[in-house]
Amino acid sequence: MHKTLCLALVAWLIAFAARADEGMWTYHDFPTGLVQQKYGVQITPAWLDKVRLSTVRLSNCTASFVSGEGLILTNHHCAASCLAQNSSKDQSLLENGYLARKREQELRCPTQVADVLVGMEDVTAHVAQATANLDEKAANEARKRTLTQLEQSCEEASRKSGSGPLQCESVDLYKGGQYYLYKYKRYDDVRLVFAPEDGIAAFGGDPDNFQFPRWCLDMSLLRAYDASGKPARTPMHFAIDRAGPKAGDLVFVSGHPGSTERLLTVSELLFARDVQLPQWLLRASELRGRYIQFSKASTEAARITQDNLSSLENAIKVNRKLLDALHDDALLERKRKEEATLRKGDTAHDPWSDIERVEQAERNIALPYTFLERGAGFNSQLFRYARTLARGAEERAKPNTDRLREFRDSALPRVEQQLKAGVPVYPDLEQVTLSFSLERLREWLGPDHPIVRKLLSNDSPDTLAARTIAGSKLADPKVRVQLWQGGKDALGAAHDPMIELAQAVDAEARAIRKRYEDEVEAPLQAAEEKIAKVRFAALGTSVYPDATFTLRLNFGTVQGWTENGTPVQPFTHLDKLYDRATGQAPFAVPQRWQQEKSRLDPNTPFNFATNNDIVGGNSGSPLIDTRGRIVGLMFDGNIHSISGGYWFDTEKNRAIAVHPAIMTTALEKVYGAKELVKELGVK
């Protein structure tokens, strides 16, 4: 690589990043110099440690400790599964909210975990050594084995140490540019303390999702318990500043952005544009229609559908805006030019051209891979249990490093937690999703595909779904645990039709996964590592890696933006919530908020916008000021933030937070949760 090129690129990229407040920085490479230079603020190692150790990763979101007794602040929508799992026909916690007035009333969230990142270890050299001089397929397999081995050793070492067992997870940063072991302290007993009604937490529902101005009290409180069943002691935690920030204030988001694709090559982006996103959107939109129509059958049908439907609608909005972003030929052209500056020499045989060939291969196997292995053909909770049991029995019989990665030893406790969780399974809803996905399996693979012939030569999608759901005993966690412990023999003896279905497709599903790993994943990994080296040689860690649902820190300021020439103010206030209400969901203000209206200050700040660079997974992240106090709770981005999956739009990409004032007001005046306010110690 030419040095001049590198320097030009470095200059351009760094200038761009500096202008933009863009970047999801790791804690080990946080650009304290840049913050000092732009804002004159000194970020110390102690500050970073305090913030990191007060930040929590949930299974699906970010959160933070807000008291010394394990109290956790996150979004309402991050606790939605827990609320649904603890609801019944007679009592919908999603609809009505929940407040535990005593510790004993705190409700277990059976599939939730709370992780704190306590250590980070660079293992790039280990991986490089293990894969040196291997061909692509062998390197891909060796890489996985090595990471499994590193995780295993890390966990074994932690169990022997005095400080208690850790959860060790490998992380691939910069698409193979760096490998890290991230070490977490895990709490697997997480309980629900407080949640407001869905009507105020998600006021405006799907129509307002990703919109701003907004009025959403998207908060909930959970509590981590230790292994002995007592509230966790969490000396590292955040204080909350009730006053919140002013426009222009420097603020930080600490959290776990789930996934960005800013380092994808043009041919990878085109695969998303042409294949992945359109096909996903077609399926998801139809499923949305089925959910909505199903939910109209009864109040109970609406209740059991709500959580799934909200998640789906959120994902539809994200993916349709991502498709819009990829239809912007000017942005693709910018990507092409950026690639061109890096691609010197023989562009027919460089890693970018390797990826072009891989993407052609991926187009050929995308459908069977998506439907058979990735589950698009078998959308059913019971089926997912069945596949886990069937594969788990096979995989656990193998040495740790030879298994499918999701069954490596370090992953098993989480698998077991989910199998034994007493969460409701609704056969009617299962019938909706499974018959739907089998119909689409037949449509997209075609009626003459061997698997379709195998499954549907006498059955229709409806009858196959009905038969397997009705005959399966896997809704019972005791049965699942027994089959998990019993292994292959117990599975064979069970004659459970859902397990038999999972087994019937397993050979084909594994075969297409193997093809995917060999023909797509392995050459992609090899080419991406080559590109990472080119970029890394030029840029090092002066730029940030794509999001990977690992801990990141970013900085920005409180600010609105300009939409079609009109400025959007950064703060909303309580009065406008009432103005905007229609009395009909999702624009109905819950009764308690109507009753208390006259006692509340109409000028209470409600939601606000910042230019922090966040993405799904950051939900529930603490927004903190330079002193390390919480000044907001991130819960969404504006509509322009969605294309942030591919590139950060400085002018318009905004993150949205719940203001501490409305959270505190709600707890004090609307819900009468005085003990909690006291525990939070809000000032």
Add this chain to the structure above:
Amino acid sequence: MHKTLCLALVAWLIAFAARADEGMWTYHDFPTGLVQQKYGVQITPAWLDKVRLSTVRLSNCTASFVSGEGLILTNHHCAASCLAQNSSKDQSLLENGYLARKREQELRCPTQVADVLVGMEDVTAHVAQATANLDEKAANEARKRTLTQLEQSCEEASRKSGSGPLQCESVDLYKGGQYYLYKYKRYDDVRLVFAPEDGIAAFGGDPDNFQFPRWCLDMSLLRAYDASGKPARTPMHFAIDRAGPKAGDLVFVSGHPGSTERLLTVSELLFARDVQLPQWLLRASELRGRYIQFSKASTEAARITQDNLSSLENAIKVNRKLLDALHDDALLERKRKEEATLRKGDTAHDPWSDIERVEQAERNIALPYTFLERGAGFNSQLFRYARTLARGAEERAKPNTDRLREFRDSALPRVEQQLKAGVPVYPDLEQVTLSFSLERLREWLGPDHPIVRKLLSNDSPDTLAARTIAGSKLADPKVRVQLWQGGKDALGAAHDPMIELAQAVDAEARAIRKRYEDEVEAPLQAAEEKIAKVRFAALGTSVYPDATFTLRLNFGTVQGWTENGTPVQPFTHLDKLYDRATGQAPFAVPQRWQQEKSRLDPNTPFNFATNNDIVGGNSGSPLIDTRGRIVGLMFDGNIHSISGGYWFDTEKNRAIAVHPAIMTTALEKVYGAKELVKELGVK
């Protein structure tokens, strides 16, 4: 324009057309010389007249006369609405089929018409004269007024002539390159004679739609009646050749291809790719899900949904393949190059750049135009009646040439036919579609759009739909006719909530339509006419115009194609139908066909493929041989035919026909319709 350029382009385009058997030719410019040159066959004016006058245009399809007593052959799916309209809770004609054993049993298709093209008149000069020296908006309006005036004069003249009244419709060919008046003899009393069960007509259902090999008896027989209620005398009609064609035989399709977009510019194609198709597909896929879930509630729900669902699924398949086609950057690049050969001089101010600017404008108004004016926000049969009544009352008070075109005098008989037709309206199904479309109206225009605030500030989409549907009397044709005749006063006195809904949105809907006409339609028309002149000067009628649901003739041969290296044979046979059956819809063979299996020749040809260039609207077209006999009935294309909307793929685009042998066998042996076989005089 440079002459050398023209000649090069002519040579290239003609060479391409000649190689491809591509082309939807008008009868007035059919390339007999090309057919003579390629196939050594002389097509005479008499042959063309005979074929044209034996071809029938239905409201939604093509058909043909097949006896001297008005008997009409078309597809089953072209008669699906008629079958649904004549069905009831106790008897589904779609499911069970129908056979009138006597003339008196023939069932009126209340919304169907049968048109025969009896005259064609070039009026290009009239339009040019009327629009000369006007600016774009004025020219657009003058053009419409002129066409309405020409139609009116033509119809008045026909009523005064001895040969009976004609329906006169203006046609825009080559996007403003030619204007014609097409003159039709219309039969508005069309009755159902025969239809097989949906299970055999559409064997394989949506999964097999646009697939080949196929086994679909997609036929039905209708009959045109004259004004006195007697079967029409139709001396011009086709004979049917039972033996059908051989592979390689020269064959012709006479019919009404609905719409192609082969002359669109790149920026128009990008609008379709980025805006139109993705948004339509999102809405349609969700509606599909709602229909399917709704239809599972009961047999009756399934019955009343079936026709809508089939049409929707067909359209989804078409539009998703069109989107795939536009994601093929290589084909867009070819379009760009073709444009570049025509674009000489100042490309920043030529008609192609005009269209680029128009498409930017269209992006800004596409959503309100689609939802408010094009009906995406009000998907309800009752609403469509209401809008027709409300607008009809306003428009008919104006002079003919000042009205919205759909209310010009020549269009009113068809409007009235539909208003007075006694077709069932199903409130439950209305609730599905109207609440769905109101929800999406709110989602896409946003909760704060003035129309959304107006309609949904106290109502939810569900409650608004329920209230307007329950309160409306427009399901009753007598009420509709009375309100149509009563005009504005009657409408005001009716206090029908659906009419009030239509009126509540009408000012905004008309306003956005006006903006669309002025900011999109007018400049587009002006630019397209300029491009048409450039093309027309070079090519004249040596190339064919885009499809416009007007009569076209094309030629091709019976042939299969090669799919992923494997040849697909052009004919299928009866035996494989039985092999492929699963016993479950849509792969269940109807009982009659199971019972008669042993009496039928397993080698009977069933469906076959040709390389004729057809598209939706050609359904039901007669496939004819050089002697002018029917040798097949077009009903579909293969999956590659869908991109034919944008460009003809010589290698893979194939049309699919029902073979005369299976049609005759079915009538004779399965349905015992001996009288019909006799009337058809099949040889």
